[in-house]
Amino acid sequence: MKKLDWFSNVENRTHPWEGLGLTWLTTALNVPNVRDAVDFYTGAMSMVAIAELEGDDGEILFARIRYRGTNFTINKEGWDSDLSSPQTSGSQTPFIFYMYVDDTIALVNEMVQAGATMVNEPAEMFWGDLKARVKDPFGFIWDIAQKL
CATH class of the missing domain: 3.10.180.10 (2,3-Dihydroxybiphenyl 1,2-Dioxygenase, domain 1)
Structure with a gap:
C-alpha cells in the first residue's frame, strides 16, 4: 500500500473573509x-x-x-434547498462524520442521553483510535473518536 502524506494539500493562504472564523x-x-x-x-x-x-x-x-x-x-x-433530513426522508445518510474528541465515551454518553442512538459501541481500532458510531436524533451518523 502506498504511504500517503495526509497534510500535503494544506495551504497557508488566508481566507478572503479573515476574522469571521x-x-x-x-x-x-x-x-x-x-x-x-x-x-x-x-x-x-x-x-x-x-x-x-x-x-x-x-x-x-x-x-x-x-x-x-x-x-x-x-x-x-x-x-434553502429541497433536501430533507434522514429523519424526515427515512433514508440512510450516504456519509459519516468522523469527529475527534477528547473523551469518546463521555461524549457518546451525552449524545445518547440527549436522544441519539448507539450504532456501534466504543472499540479500539487497528489505526489507534477509540471509536464509537452514533446516529443523532436527525438521522446523521457520527463516528466519535479519540487517539489512544
Missing part, C-alpha cells in the same frame, strides 16, 4: 427543526452557536455552529 469548507445539514438541532449539537456535542436567522414568523430558518474551527450550517428543510 470561517473555514474553506462548510457542511450544511437540513433538519425539520433548526432550534432542536442547535440545542442538540451545542448541548450534547459541545459545539458553539455562532449565528441564527429567523423568518418573519420567528421560526429559526438557519444557524451556523462550530466545532473546533469547523463550521456547520443548520438549515430548515425546504428553506
Whole structure:
C-alpha cells in the first residue's frame, strides 16, 4: 500500500473573509427543526452557536455552529434547498462524520442521553483510535473518536 502524506494539500493562504472564523469548507445539514438541532449539537456535542436567522414568523430558518474551527450550517428543510433530513426522508445518510474528541465515551454518553442512538459501541481500532458510531436524533451518523 502506498504511504500517503495526509497534510500535503494544506495551504497557508488566508481566507478572503479573515476574522469571521470561517473555514474553506462548510457542511450544511437540513433538519425539520433548526432550534432542536442547535440545542442538540451545542448541548450534547459541545459545539458553539455562532449565528441564527429567523423568518418573519420567528421560526429559526438557519444557524451556523462550530466545532473546533469547523463550521456547520443548520438549515430548515425546504428553506434553502429541497433536501430533507434522514429523519424526515427515512433514508440512510450516504456519509459519516468522523469527529475527534477528547473523551469518546463521555461524549457518546451525552449524545445518547440527549436522544441519539448507539450504532456501534466504543472499540479500539487497528489505526489507534477509540471509536464509537452514533446516529443523532436527525438521522446523521457520527463516528466519535479519540487517539489512544
